[in-house]
Amino acid sequence: MHIHAQCTLMFPSENGDYTVEVTLLPTMVNPSTQNCPFGYGYDVSIDYTVSFNGTNLPSGMEMDDLQGRLFCDPATRTFQLNNGPGAGTTMTANAYNPGTDCATATPASLGCDMIEVTIAYSGGGDGDDVERQTLLCNVTLDLDLISFDASRTEEGARIEWETASEENNSHFAVQRSYDALEWTTFAEVPSQSVNGGVYRVQDQQVIGEVVYYRIVQIELDGSTWNSPLRYLDMSKPRDEIRTWPNPTNSLLHIEGALNDLELLDLMGNVLMTVSGSAASPLDLSSLPEGTYILRDGNRVARVVKSALP
Helix, strand or coil: CCEECCEEEEEECCCCCEEEEEEEEEEEEEECCCCCECEEEEEEEEEEEEEEEECCCCHHHCCCEEEEEEECCCCEEEEECCCCCEEEEEECCCEEECCCCCCCCCCCCCCCCEEEEEEEECCCCCCCCEEEEEEEEECEECEEEEEEEEEECCCCEEEEEEEEEECCEEEEEEEEECCCCCCEEEEEEECCCCCCCEEEEEECCCCCCEEEEEEEEEECCCCEEECCCEEEECCCCCCCCEEECCCECCEEEEECCCCCEEEECCCCCEEEEECHHHCCCEECCCCCCEEEEEEECCEEEEEEECCCC
């Protein structure tokens, strides 16, 4: 099964105090016409979220440069992102397609399968810069990924994922990183079935305060796909709110709630208030895609509503 998935990129600051997280999802093609016997112009809508995580955040919470390119077949189109935290929809620059499928075109049908993001910040002067760097991620899957989550345990970390189908899949490599740049494979898991499966891996060798996880799908022909990243702060006490799957497109399970919970948008508006004892699972299916804040007294957790099934 060939579907579009959320792309997540992590850009650490030079001193490691904070990370800029960028998530992107191509959602639709906007053709210039619905009748195109001789081709058509189009742009692509991309939903995005930019967030800053950590300490010693940059003044003004803005990067000097944050932009991207969407690779379609055969066009490559640029797009702009907000330099600071927030969520929304951006459009690529206009492209031309010689086909006649303007009324039915989707990002997948046009081969829009790769996103490149470039970031830079040099205003800190004290080691909190983000060096100019460019990262790539694939936004298509050859499997139907239902959920992917990492959570802390007494022994270290637990990585869990579930798939609904795994076409041409050989196995998964589970990888760990302390900077979101250099990755180490610490477990390999065979594919369970073309009809999908539920997977769980324990990591008992975590040594850093901040750790990133991803799963790499290895297909039968040797080609690979990297999942979105999951981030854990191992230095925090474990009385934090724990949520899974996160991102989610519908139900969010919550563990560790002590009070009544509030779900807020990034502007601080309260969207839901629920009793802590009745909060799990929390149904987010009616909310737009984007980033939200789950608040339990003075404790908060970031929640991402995604388009993944």
